[in-house]
Amino acid sequence: MKLRISVTSFITLFVSFSVLSLSAGAGREGLRAPALDREFYIGAAVDMKPFHEDEVYRNTLAEEFNVIVAENAFKFENIHPERGRYDFADADALVAFASEHAMKLRGHTLVWHRQLPAWITGGEFTREEAIEILRDHIETVAGRYRGRIWAWDVVNEAVEANEDGFRRDSFWYRTIGPEYVQMAFEMARNADPDAILYYNDFDNEGMNSRSNAVYRLLSDLTRRGAPVDGVGWQMHVPAGFRIKNQHRENARRLGALGLELSITELDVRIRMPAAPDAYAKQAATYREVTGFCLSEPACRSLVTWGFTDRHSWIPAFFPGEGDALLFDNDLQPKPAYEAVRGALRASLLGRPQIREARIEGRDLLIAGGGFDRKSAVFLDWRRQNASVAKAKGNTMLLIRGAAARIPPGQTVSLYVRSGDGKLSPEFRFTRTGDGADDGNTTK
Numbered sequence: 001m002k003l004r005i006s007v008t009s010f011i012t013l014f015v016s017f018s019v020l021s022l023s024a025g026a027g028r029e030g031l032r033a034p035a036l037d038r039e040f041y042i043g044a045a046v047d048m049k050p051f052h053e054d055e056v057y058r059n060t061l062a063e064e065f066n067v068i069v070a071e072n073a074f075k076f077e078n079i080h081p082e083r084g085r086y087d088f089a090d091a092d093a094l095v096a097f098a099s100e101h102a103m104k105l106r107g108h109t110l111v112w113h114r115q116l117p118a119w120i121t122g123g124e125f126t127r128e129e130a131i132e133i134l135r136d137h138i139e140t141v142a143g144r145y146r147g148r149i150w151a152w153d154v155v156n157e158a159v160e161a162n163e164d165g166f167r168r169d170s171f172w173y174r175t176i177g178p179e180y181v182q183m184a185f186e187m188a189r190n191a192d193p194d195a196i197l198y199y200n201d202f203d204n205e206g207m208n209s210r211s212n213a214v215y216r217l218l219s220d221l222t223r224r225g226a227p228v229d230g231v232g233w234q235m236h237v238p239a240g241f242r243i244k245n246q247h248r249e250n251a252r253r254l255g256a257l258g259l260e261l262s263i264t265e266l267d268v269r270i271r272m273p274a275a276p277d278a279y280a281k282q283a284a285t286y287r288e289v290t291g292f293c294l295s296e297p298a299c300r301s302l303v304t305w306g307f308t309d310r311h312s313w314i315p316a317f318f319p320g321e322g323d324a325l326l327f328d329n330d331l332q333p334k335p336a337y338e339a340v341r342g343a344l345r346a347s348l349l350g351r352p353q354i355r356e357a358r359i360e361g362r363d364l365l366i367a368g369g370g371f372d373r374k375s376a377v378f379l380d381w382r383r384q385n386a387s388v389a390k391a392k393g394n395t396m397l398l399i400r401g402a403a404a405r406i407p408p409g410q411t412v413s414l415y416v417r418s419g420d421g422k423l424s425p426e427f428r429f430t431r432t433g434d435g436a437d438d439g440n441t442t443k
């Protein structure tokens, strides 16, 4: 009898151990650990159906990522389906999940021309009524989650490459006019003062007519003092997509507006049935995009639009294409997953380091290690980037004329990126004004 009990408990123990180790991502370290080591955020969009039904889906999310976003649950038609009626059940569930697993939550999205309920698109509203609907929606949704949403996609896809740069086929544009964008940001700031407020769009990554329109909109908004903090690049791209200079150029001009950047909806689709080298090609694209974001100081997070090929919008919207994500249909990691993890880990090894910064005459001298002839320096206060200077050996960098740009009492953030694309930890430097300058590494 005794023996039988212990055999049973042994079996129970064994079973629960294998369930546990399965749910622990089959012994994987996960992406969130190396990401957190350098204060980077790596995430995925959540589809509510498997979220509710599939424990392995939930466990994979929790173990791999430190940020999530709802693929549909926060959208107008789902959260505000009828006038005066909100449905928060799914959004609440995600907020609780994110908090339970110490994950950041992106809110997607407050204002968009798609996925609007029939009571909006079929209604007849005056401009004033539409502004009131917008205000009520933003106050109610962003207000309910005040302090619990890391970043909001306040406005999604408002831009088109035409004369005034605004998309015409939008209820908000047609009923309110182009001012709806700034209004939405102001309403969101009032409702949740701590959330990072994003403008999010597609096909705006390189230098092209759409990204020029986005840049014009954001320049305009920041000039008017609208509370916009960041710009999202969706990045729904095909396998084989490569990062080019134009992507860095665009990131840099957005950074110079004082904005942070996130890749918000990355997926890398493959033509089906997949060619023998398709998954390796896809992995190369994932590696390159991850490396890009990790080496641009303005780039704060990278979020994929789903994480398993079992649940992805791609096959329905791009007939003949698919398998765009990091995990396969059985939630097993693909070469693309290893590529992202490799890029995260590589970004931690042999990073340049800043040990000291001081004003010398008109220049700023930076001392540290791991610099090379192709090092770039990012000098940033109020999140304004400037890339300057060349190395003197591998331990010193001089930024000519930088003293004039750092007033006494001002704290700036400094980063060095080495020629091979590695970014130093942030170094905060305060110019004291009495010659005794001070600085420290924050991470």
Ligand code: 9MR
Pocket: 071, 072, 114, 115, 156, 202, 234, 265, 313
């Ligand atoms: O992935 C989303 C899909 O389930 C919806 O049917 C679709 C409806 O428009 O929206 C998809 O998500 C979009 C996101 O909200 C904004 N950028 C483009 C995404 C893919 O279409």
